[in-house]
Amino acid sequence: MKFFKTGLVLLLVIGLGVFAAGFFNAEQAPTAGDGPTAESLMKRGWMFLEDSEWVQANEYFDKVLDIDPEYAPAYIGKLCAALKVNQESDFADRSFAENKDYQKALRFADANYRAKLEGYVKAAEGKQILSLGGYDWRVLGVQNNRALLLCENIIEKRPYNKESKDVTWETCDLREYLNGEFYNKLPDDFKAKIAETKLANENNQWYGTSGGNATNDKIFLLSLEEVVRYFGDSGQLKNRPKNSFYINDQYDFARIAKDKAGTALWWWLRSPCDDSGGAACVNYVGRVDFLGSYVNNGGGGVRPALWLNL
Numbered sequence: 001m002k003f004f005k006t007g008l009v010l011l012l013v014i015g016l017g018v019f020a021a022g023f024f025n026a027e028q029a030p031t032a033g034d035g036p037t038a039e040s041l042m043k044r045g046w047m048f049l050e051d052s053e054w055v056q057a058n059e060y061f062d063k064v065l066d067i068d069p070e071y072a073p074a075y076i077g078k079l080c081a082a083l084k085v086n087q088e089s090d091f092a093d094r095s096f097a098e099n100k101d102y103q104k105a106l107r108f109a110d111a112n113y114r115a116k117l118e119g120y121v122k123a124a125e126g127k128q129i130l131s132l133g134g135y136d137w138r139v140l141g142v143q144n145n146r147a148l149l150l151c152e153n154i155i156e157k158r159p160y161n162k163e164s165k166d167v168t169w170e171t172c173d174l175r176e177y178l179n180g181e182f183y184n185k186l187p188d189d190f191k192a193k194i195a196e197t198k199l200a201n202e203n204n205q206w207y208g209t210s211g212g213n214a215t216n217d218k219i220f221l222l223s224l225e226e227v228v229r230y231f232g233d234s235g236q237l238k239n240r241p242k243n244s245f246y247i248n249d250q251y252d253f254a255r256i257a258k259d260k261a262g263t264a265l266w267w268w269l270r271s272p273c274d275d276s277g278g279a280a281c282v283n284y285v286g287r288v289d290f291l292g293s294y295v296n297n298g299g300g301g302v303r304p305a306l307w308l309n310l
Contacts, residue, residue, distance in 0.1 A: 038064045057081045075105035115250035133190035140230040154301035161295040166276035168212025178219040195307040209272040221270035245291045252286030267301035
């Protein structure tokens with residue numbers, strides 16, 4: 001879905017002169033008379049970040065702050081340069097909550113941007129990673145002497161089901177693969193600690209599509225409910241935003257997943273989407289997509305999950 005900024009233009013006709021004035025939202029870049037605009041300077045700054053030119057990037061974000069010292073995104077640009085990351089989505093696994101530029105960005109950001117910034121800290125500081133069986137696993141929770149683990153990265157792309165037809169988690173090919181070929185390749189000492197778990201496969205809460213029967217699995221995908229429970233709940237699961245087909249909130253950043261090459265990809269959930277011919281997913285910018293994708297889409301990322309006996 002694309003989003004467009006709109007402005008209000010007032011046309012004042014005085015003699016032969018026509019003047020235009022624009023009104024911008026709270027986080028739009030300010031201007032500086034007849035010189036370069038803050039917007040153009042921000043673009044140059046982000047371009048330098050893309051090229052890993054940290055000093056030049058920092059200089060351009062400083063130029064933006066010379067125009068408006070309360071422009072929050074410029075402080076985040078300076079933070080990216082200081083951390084030597086190419087974009088905001090690369091903040092993970094880094095400590096920056098006490099960084100002075102981050103603190104100033106929080107101070108001057110509007111409510112929506114502040115929530116996004118706070119989500120970065122939650123994602124970066126809320127991680128506990130275990131290396132087991134040849135994979136890195138994120139610890140999502142611990143209860144009853146068991147830990148819920150989720151593969152930190154997307155391990156591969158696979159369709160939810162090879163054939164385009166109505167399926168549930170119980171009957172799909174991806175479940176068979178994860179509990180068969182994938183599980184069998186894991187080291188024996190790791191497999192010995194993996195608990196078989198009874199999974200409730202709930203209906204899609206927004207569309208009512210059947211989730212099918214409960215299943216007993218050792219390896220599985222997260223459900224809609226689980227991805228909200230363990231990554232952060234903004235209340236949108238129970239209170240669907242009007243005319244929306246996805247959850248878009250301050251926890252988007254935490255839900256972003258990448259492949260081994262560092263490319264952000266969308267990844268499957270086991271829950272159904274708006275019909276039984278598709279499954280829900282998390283898209284490449286971290287939004288929880290209730291419309292998901294057709295089950296035979298081979299571009300879906302796979303992030304196995306499991307309960308580990310402690």
